[in-house]
Amino acid sequence: MKEIKLASSRRVGAESSATRTVILDATERLMLEEGYAAVSTRSVAGRAGLKAPLVHYYFPTTDDMLLAVYRRSADQNLERLSGALASDQPLRALWSLSTDQTRTALAVEFMAMANHRKLIGAEIARYVERFRAMQAEMLVRVLGDGVVDARAGDLKRCPPAGLSMLLAGVSRALIMEASLGISAGHAEAIAFVEGWLRSVETGV
Amino acid sequence: MKEIKLASSRRVGAESSATRTVILDATERLMLEEGYAAVSTRSVAGRAGLKAPLVHYYFPTTDDMLLAVYRRSADQNLERLSGALASDQPLRALWSLSTDQTRTALAVEFMAMANHRKLIGAEIARYVERFRAMQAEMLVRVLGDGVVDARAGDLKRCPPAGLSMLLAGVSRALIMEASLGISAGHAEAIAFVEGWLRSVETGV
Amino acid sequence: MKEIKLASSRRVGAESSATRTVILDATERLMLEEGYAAVSTRSVAGRAGLKAPLVHYYFPTTDDMLLAVYRRSADQNLERLSGALASDQPLRALWSLSTDQTRTALAVEFMAMANHRKLIGAEIARYVERFRAMQAEMLVRVLGDGVVDARAGDLKRCPPAGLSMLLAGVSRALIMEASLGISAGHAEAIAFVEGWLRSVETGV
Amino acid sequence: MKEIKLASSRRVGAESSATRTVILDATERLMLEEGYAAVSTRSVAGRAGLKAPLVHYYFPTTDDMLLAVYRRSADQNLERLSGALASDQPLRALWSLSTDQTRTALAVEFMAMANHRKLIGAEIARYVERFRAMQAEMLVRVLGDGVVDARAGDLKRCPPAGLSMLLAGVSRALIMEASLGISAGHAEAIAFVEGWLRSVETGV
DNA sequence: AATGAATGAGATTTCATTCAT
DNA sequence: CATGAATGAAATCTCATTCAT
Numbered sequence: 001m002k003e004i005k006l007a008s009s010r011r012v013g014a015e016s017s018a019t020r021t022v023i024l025d026a027t028e029r030l031m032l033e034e035g036y037a038a039v040s041t042r043s044v045a046g047r048a049g050l051k052a053p054l055v056h057y058y059f060p061t062t063d064d065m066l067l068a069v070y071r072r073s074a075d076q077n078l079e080r081l082s083g084a085l086a087s088d089q090p091l092r093a094l095w096s097l098s099t100d101q102t103r104t105a106l107a108v109e110f111m112a113m114a115n116h117r118k119l120i121g122a123e124i125a126r127y128v129e130r131f132r133a134m135q136a137e138m139l140v141r142v143l144g145d146g147v148v149d150a151r152a153g154d155l156k157r158c159p160p161a162g163l164s165m166l167l168a169g170v171s172r173a174l175i176m177e178a179s180l181g182i183s184a185g186h187a188e189a190i191a192f193v194e195g196w197l198r199s200v201e202t203g204v
Numbered sequence: 205m206k207e208i209k210l211a212s213s214r215r216v217g218a219e220s221s222a223t224r225t226v227i228l229d230a231t232e233r234l235m236l237e238e239g240y241a242a243v244s245t246r247s248v249a250g251r252a253g254l255k256a257p258l259v260h261y262y263f264p265t266t267d268d269m270l271l272a273v274y275r276r277s278a279d280q281n282l283e284r285l286s287g288a289l290a291s292d293q294p295l296r297a298l299w300s301l302s303t304d305q306t307r308t309a310l311a312v313e314f315m316a317m318a319n320h321r322k323l324i325g326a327e328i329a330r331y332v333e334r335f336r337a338m339q340a341e342m343l344v345r346v347l348g349d350g351v352v353d354a355r356a357g358d359l360k361r362c363p364p365a366g367l368s369m370l371l372a373g374v375s376r377a378l379i380m381e382a383s384l385g386i387s388a389g390h391a392e393a394i395a396f397v398e399g400w401l402r403s404v405e406t407g408v
Numbered sequence: 409m410k411e412i413k414l415a416s417s418r419r420v421g422a423e424s425s426a427t428r429t430v431i432l433d434a435t436e437r438l439m440l441e442e443g444y445a446a447v448s449t450r451s452v453a454g455r456a457g458l459k460a461p462l463v464h465y466y467f468p469t470t471d472d473m474l475l476a477v478y479r480r481s482a483d484q485n486l487e488r489l490s491g492a493l494a495s496d497q498p499l500r501a502l503w504s505l506s507t508d509q510t511r512t513a514l515a516v517e518f519m520a521m522a523n524h525r526k527l528i529g530a531e532i533a534r535y536v537e538r539f540r541a542m543q544a545e546m547l548v549r550v551l552g553d554g555v556v557d558a559r560a561g562d563l564k565r566c567p568p569a570g571l572s573m574l575l576a577g578v579s580r581a582l583i584m585e586a587s588l589g590i591s592a593g594h595a596e597a598i599a600f601v602e603g604w605l606r607s608v609e610t611g612v
Numbered sequence: 613m614k615e616i617k618l619a620s621s622r623r624v625g626a627e628s629s630a631t632r633t634v635i636l637d638a639t640e641r642l643m644l645e646e647g648y649a650a651v652s653t654r655s656v657a658g659r660a661g662l663k664a665p666l667v668h669y670y671f672p673t674t675d676d677m678l679l680a681v682y683r684r685s686a687d688q689n690l691e692r693l694s695g696a697l698a699s700d701q702p703l704r705a706l707w708s709l710s711t712d713q714t715r716t717a718l719a720v721e722f723m724a725m726a727n728h729r730k731l732i733g734a735e736i737a738r739y740v741e742r743f744r745a746m747q748a749e750m751l752v753r754v755l756g757d758g759v760v761d762a763r764a765g766d767l768k769r770c771p772p773a774g775l776s777m778l779l780a781g782v783s784r785a786l787i788m789e790a791s792l793g794i795s796a797g798h799a800e801a802i803a804f805v806e807g808w809l810r811s812v813e814t815g816v
Numbered sequence: 817a818a819t820g821a822a823t824g825a826g827a828t829t830t831c832a833t834t835c836a837t
Numbered sequence: 838c839a840t841g842a843a844t845g846a847a848a849t850c851t852c853a854t855t856c857a858t
Binding site for chain 1: 238239240241242313315316317318319320325326328329332333336337340353354355356357358359362363364365366367368369370372373374375376377378380381383384385386388389390391392393395396397398399400401402403404
């Protein structure tokens with residue numbers, strides 16, 4: 001049983017440092033292009049044009065670095081989500097966000113990584129619960145008074161949290177499978193969700 | 205630039221060897237218990253009570269070993285799926301299979317790994333396309349004559365391949381999130397799918 | 409508080425391997441010539457003309473390596489001590505052993521190292537207690553029936569275990585100080601111990 | 613071959629600075645609690661609540677810092693020793709000083725470190741010779757007229773410098789072994805020395 | 817007086833893999 | 838079949854120290 005090391009609280013390198021940003025950017029790009037397993041302090045340093053120990057100056061442990069990348073990305077997502085939910089087509093905006101290639105691909109990488117980076121896993125869990133709550137709130141507002149009954153098997157009566165979960169699962173699967181070159185059923189699934197969106201919008 | 209290794213002409217352990225099976229079992233257990241990143245020839249050998257070079261005798265490269273584990277598991281899944289599709293409650297049997305903890309967790313690990321193991325990714329793509337085709341065939345048979353129209357936003361008129369995709373995405377997300385301790389929306393999503401199943405079965 | 413890692417029980421490299429011996433020898437020489445702080449897998453490998461990972465093949469962790477060196481040396485000392493105690497001048501033989509430059513210097517290095525290598529410290533404690541018991545047994549035999557009374561302040565009536573402790577302390581201090589270039593009082597202390605030895609032998 | 617660093621002309625913090633004292637205190641505490649190997653500019657800075665470069669501002673090299681700690685401690689010891697030797701029970705006061713846990717433990721750490729810190733070793737040698745001379749002077753005064761003859765094997769006729777050496781060796785060994793959890797012979801050795809003290813005091 | 821940034825060197829391991837026996 | 842021995846490559850991190858500000 002491995003000991004779980006807490007991410008060090010030691011603060012190093014100002015939040016605003018340009019070098020710090022360069023490191024986060026390089027890590028993010030690496031994860032997207034080569035998968036999270038390609039991320040090491042060495043590879044990040046190389047990609048960023050820095051020496052490896054400098055990466056450790058800013059992020060004492062690799063977990064610190066990955067957490068910083070995740071938080072930056074998740075915070076951006078929170079902001080975008082806020083905007084989307086406040087728009088006049090919140091459902092459509094949410095779906096558009098969920099199927100954003102880059103953002104979702106990054107989120108999927110982090111989920112894959114969570115299995116052996118417990119700190120990352122815990123952080124993801126926190127954020128996902130927040131995302132889901134925000135979305136559910138919007139869904140209540142938009143889908144409104146219709147009688148909710150999960151067991152009806154009718155998407156229009158599915159409870160908000162369930163809907164949020166379904167959308168997340170489908171969008172993540174689309175992105176993940178696409179990266180493997182899988183396309184079977186994708187067009188149909190997308191068409192279905194968009195059909196549903198339209199039907200909700202037109203109130204039919 | 206990594207060198208691409210040609211299939212070596214080296215002698216390799218027979219498919220039927222008991223030791224070979226021990227290695228596959230150990231790898232599978234390791235992946236499930238500690239995540240795919242915990243798999244190395246060393247760790248597998250340790251878990252199996254063997255020496256590392258012996259693992260290489262049976263599987264020249266780590267990819268060979270992982271591919272063998274994946275194929276064995278995927279072939280078992282194909283068989284189970286065949287059985288499920290031939291049962292008298294094929295839809296329900298399919299959903300039950302999709303939410304099987306162990307099998308799905310393993311599949312998710314392989315998908316996570318696919319990003320930096322291109323051979324694995326290609327193999328997964330091949331199998332997923334087969335799974336989806338088999339399922340679509342069954343869905344056509346069961347849901348049959350209803351007019352299919354993805355853009356209707358009605359689950360009962362969703363094209364089979366799309367349905368298969370949706371179910372896969374949801375079940376994978378349930379398993380993956382559960383392993384992170386996320387539960388928001390899970391009960392609702394499950395209830396929804398099961399409500400839909402019932403409504404299809406009862407023909408309502 | 410750092411976790412104390414147990415020395416791995418993984419057995420690697422036959423006890424009899426020549427390379428294994430080369431590594432132990434190199435480590436011992438390094439400790440004697442440059443102090444225990446100079447010992448690293450790298451430096452040992454360099455000194456032994458080997459690659460660093462090979463050292464780890466034989467000794468998975470640095471503690472494993474140091475423990476092996478300590479045990480080999482301590483076991484040799486046990487044997488020598490046995491011989492000394494069985495000789496016809498056991499007291500003199502013991503003192504001669506205690507002031508053996510190389511052996512004692514090595515023991516002193518290990519004691520110094522024990523502070524931050526808890527495994528080493530525990531092993532030393534075990535051996536020292538054994539050494540002291542063996543010596544006490546001999547002292548009882550040789551100094552025999554004289555009434556023992558520690559509080560008399562007379563070396564000839566000091567309890568055996570106390571005598572053993574005193575001799576160990578003095579001999580270690582002589583060696584340690586000599587390595588620092590300190591000589592004040594050394595000749596006198598040595599003369600004193602040897603005078604005592606003679607007086608015991610001649611029974612005066 | 614290491615380069616010998618010339619005393620740099622760089623500015624250095626004043627002797628009187630409070631920060632300087634904080635650094636020395638932190639180093640001393642670290643050495644006592646975790647052993648000398650735990651001392652690094654980083655760890656000291658951390659313990660003192662300072663940044664590493666500031667430590668270098670006061671002590672250009674690590675050796676400078678360690679030397680300062682040693683000198684401060686040794687000077688305090690000199691003073692205490694002066695007091696002890698001037699007391700009306702100088703022998704007992706000396707023994708009490710020699711077995712002072714903290715002071716002796718620190719001295720032992722420095723001795724252990726001396727092997728690979730040549731500057732420290734040289735400084736220790738200088739101080740030890742002074743200590744021994746001061747003690748010998750006192751011993752001459754107290755034990756006085758008895759005919760000195762090291763070869764007699766009688767503690768009461770042991771030359772002063774030899775006595776000083778013996779006491780130092782025993783007390784250091786007691787402290788060092790106690791820290792390893794060794795206790796065999798300790799009570800007896802202590803009782804013996806104290807018995808001797810009493811017999812000298814009572815003139816028996 | 818203090819600190820953020822940076823770096824070369826090194827420590828301790830782990831890994832996949834090869835090869836001779 | 839099986840294993841002991843060996844190795845190049847890399848991962849993660851620490852250290853002392855410098856320098857500009």
